[in-house]
Amino acid sequence: MADATRTSDLLKPHVDDDGKPFWDYAAAGELRIQACAECGELRFPPRPCCPHCQSFDSTWRRMSGKGRIWSYVLPHPPLLPAYAEFAPYNAIVVELADAPRIRLVGNLVSEAGAPPNSVDPARLRIGARVQVVFGEVGGQVLPQWVLERP
Template sequence: MLSPVPDDDGAPFWQYAARGELRIQACADCGELRFPPRPCCPHCHSFASEWRRMSGRGRVWSYVVPHPPLLPAYAAQAPYNAIVVELAEAPRIRLVGNLVSGPGAPLNSVAVERIRIGARVQVVFTEAGSDAAGTSVPRWVLERS
């Protein structure tokens, strides 16, 4: 598995993820949420920011199912899904991840036929792997109806 490489602006995202929290950067002056994280608010140009906790709920906005040839780290897991999730509280904020059957489940644990645009999902966190000890990545599970 590829591990995230946090930069100064995005480091808090990964610190919160390691605690099992989905937080999004917000402008401390005008309140606009922004992702990916960056030093300056694109709306009011303030450099003041804070990290707001999200519910972790969203909807599948788009998805793809990559097939080989792929990066070597992912080839053995193919085919698997990569989804784009729009957050419930902020539909303009979209995160890329994988739809899995549960925390710690493999990337290919959900049958492609079960993935639907608009499906409601909930975030779960999975440790990124041995080369990134202490780093958790957000993944998604289908919400129970």
């Protein structure tokens, strides 16, 4: 687990009314995505109105947490001073297996709560299968990603 003093300055999500359920579910160890209660379309990031049918009714659908790396970057040097000690680290975009149009940003880590540099950058591959884990980073529970074991 990363030292809380080292992670206290890392970026944290801005939690608004629309996105609060996402973060509440994450804190409970569940990956859920907002879905329109009328037409069933999934949407991320969360928002008040469905872009497909304009309904304001929504539900939160539980996802399997499986996905694949759709894209990634290894910032050199880090763009923010709080990340300097972690360089090189990864930021990945994950395409969800059960919702391929939904993509989430996070870090590939060795285990839940590990720092963003805990996986050798040589292991990053577009298309690599990943599984969500939830770790506390700087006082906030975040979805993180680990490589799926064959």
